[in-house]
Amino acid sequence: MNLRKIIRNYITNNIGYKILAVIFAFVLWLVVLNITDPENIRTISNIPIQILNEDKVLDGTHVYTISSGEYTSVSVTGKRSIITALSLSDFQATADFSELSITNAVPIKVELTGSKSIYSGQIILNPRDTSMIINLENMTSRQIPVELEYKGELADDLVIDEANISPKKVTISAPESITNAAEKAVITANSFNIKSDVTMILVPSIRNVNGSTIKQSGDTSLDETEITVEFKVSTKKEVPIVVNVSGSVAKGYQFDGLELSQDSITVKGPKSDVLSLRQIVIPNSVVNMNGKKESFEVEIDVTPYLPEEIVVYGESPTLVATVHISSEEETAEEVTSQTQTETTPETIIRGSTGNSDRIEDAETADN
Numbered sequence: 001m002n003l004r005k006i007i008r009n010y011i012t013n014n015i016g017y018k019i020l021a022v023i024f025a026f027v028l029w030l031v032v033l034n035i036t037d038p039e040n041i042r043t044i045s046n047i048p049i050q051i052l053n054e055d056k057v058l059d060g061t062h063v064y065t066i067s068s069g070e071y072t073s074v075s076v077t078g079k080r081s082i083i084t085a086l087s088l089s090d091f092q093a094t095a096d097f098s099e100l101s102i103t104n105a106v107p108i109k110v111e112l113t114g115s116k117s118i119y120s121g122q123i124i125l126n127p128r129d130t131s132m133i134i135n136l137e138n139m140t141s142r143q144i145p146v147e148l149e150y151k152g153e154l155a156d157d158l159v160i161d162e163a164n165i166s167p168k169k170v171t172i173s174a175p176e177s178i179t180n181a182a183e184k185a186v187i188t189a190n191s192f193n194i195k196s197d198v199t200m201i202l203v204p205s206i207r208n209v210n211g212s213t214i215k216q217s218g219d220t221s222l223d224e225t226e227i228t229v230e231f232k233v234s235t236k237k238e239v240p241i242v243v244n245v246s247g248s249v250a251k252g253y254q255f256d257g258l259e260l261s262q263d264s265i266t267v268k269g270p271k272s273d274v275l276s277l278r279q280i281v282i283p284n285s286v287v288n289m290n291g292k293k294e295s296f297e298v299e300i301d302v303t304p305y306l307p308e309e310i311v312v313y314g315e316s317p318t319l320v321a322t323v324h325i326s327s328e329e330e331t332a333e334e335v336t337s338q339t340q341t342e343t344t345p346e347t348i349i350r351g352s353t354g355n356s357d358r359i360e361d362a363e364t365a366d367n
Contacts, residue, residue, distance in 0.1 A: 040080045045073040047091050049108060049132060053098040063139055063175050063219045069095065069132030074110045078123030090116040095132040105131040137175040139219075145169055146204060146227055147184045154191040159268050159313060162232035163189075167224060172206060174220035181208040187227045196271075199230045235271040236313050240264050241302065243282040243321050247290030255289060256324035265302060265319070269310035280305055287321050295324045 048071055057064050072093050076083050092113040095106040110127045112120050146165055154160065170185050172178075187202035204227050206214040214220065241263055249255050267274065280302055287298050298321045302312065 038080055039078065040083055042076045042083045042086075043073055044076060044086065044088060044091055046071050047074065047088060047093045047110065049093045049095050052094055052096040056097045056100065057134075057136065061139055062136055064134045064136050065175070067133040067135050069106075069108060069129050072108055072110065073128040075126040075128070076123055077126070078119070082119050082122055086112075086116060086119075090114060093127070100134075104134050104136055106134065108132055137177060139173065140176045140179045141171055141173045142179055142182075143169045143171050144182055144206075145184050147186050148229060149186055149188045150191045151188055152190045152192040154194060157235055157237065158195070159234045159236050160194065160231055161234050161268075162230070164230040164232075166228045166230075170204060170227075171223040172220070173223070174214075178214060178220055182206050182214060183209045185222060185227075187229065189229060189231075194231055194233060196233050197231060198233070199228065202227050202229060234268040234313075235274045236266055236268040237274050237277070238264050238266050239277055240279045241282065241319065242279050243287060243300065244284035245287045245289060245323065246284035247288040247292075249289055249325050250291050250293045252329070253293050253325055253327050256295075256326050258287070259322040259324065261320040261322075265317070266313050266315060267306065267310050268313040269307075273307055273310055277307060277310065282321075287323060289323050289325065292323070292325055293327070295322065295326075297322050 049069060074091060074093075076086065090112055091110060093108055093110045095108050097106055100106050108127055108129055108131060110125055111117070112123075112125075146168055148163055148165060165187075172182050172185075174182070184207050185204040186207050187204050189200055189202060193200075203225065204222060206216065206220070206222065208214055216222065241260065243258060243260060245255075245258055265280065267277065267280075282300055282302070282305055286300055289296075299318055300321055301318050303317045306312070
């Protein structure tokens with residue numbers, strides 16, 4: 001038997017078993033390989049999405065906001081030895097605005113970057129989000145009024161007469177939805193810092209119709225970042241009122257006193273003038289009871305009797321003076337009636353003028 005025949009018989013003898021042995025060895029190799037380095041699945045979260053070709057949208061008349069897809073996650077399938085070596089910084093997610101669809105969706109692409117990109121062919125990436133959704137709006141501008149608000153407590157003796165705001169209107173530039181929602185620009189002054197005439201520089205904030213503040217960012221701004229307010233301040237004080245009466249009542253009648261609807265009034269004006277004002281005196285020519293036989297009222301406007309630059313504050317400048325007059329007969333009858341009904345040895349009668357008369361009863365007189 002020659003050598004060739006011996007080799008052929010060696011190879012073909014029990015060929016089925018030999019093929020089966022090779023297959024078994026291969027499968028065993030795969031099992032061992034997977035036991036030592038199995039295939040795993042891992043999720044990488046919060047991958048920031050980098051925007052490409054942003055100028056395709058930002059043409060000067062439009063702005064965009066991201067409705068969804070600012071961050072993404074990806075499921076990574078591959079050998080454990082590979083995927084355990086990967087971190088967040090090894091992934092790059094991009095959204096190319098040149099691929100913006102008519103539904104304002106931009107495809108998201110995730111890939112390995114840097115030194116780990118060599119594993120790209122050995123792993124499978126399945127992004128959670130396939131698209132970034134943006135809201136595309138027109139840039140618009142319009143004027144809104146400036147409104148002044150106060151915080152804190154103003155001193156009790158001070159009054160803010162004027163608050164001159166400059167400018168009174170500002171222009172907001174923002175996406176159309178924000179511009180339409182903006183109602184006013186608000187500036188806030190601390191009342192505690194207002195102690196006399198003063199000028200303040202205040203920073204405006206944008207408020208919507210619900211009173212909430214609209215954040216100013218790159219796309220939302222005002223053309224004025226500072227507002228000037230000039231405050232004019234007065235001092236106020238409550239001042240007593242003195243009313244003088246002139247004339248004499250008719251014969252057989254008597255003056256029982258003067259009653260005022262109020263005995264003081266609040267005024268305001270320059271500090272030195274207000275502090276030096278002790279009382280408001282109404283001359284006796286205003287209330288004249290000459291020849292009067294019954295009580296009467298006089299309306300008095302205190303304005304003409306105030307010093308220059310001082311005015312009434314927070315109430316009507318008019319008060320009512322009531323002059324009480326009675327006949328002497330009525331007074332005598334009232335005294336007699338009271339004397340008869342008293343059980344004490346003597347009676348004190350006091351009128352509104354503060355005078356008193358002493359009347360003794362009959363029993364005391366007899367003694």
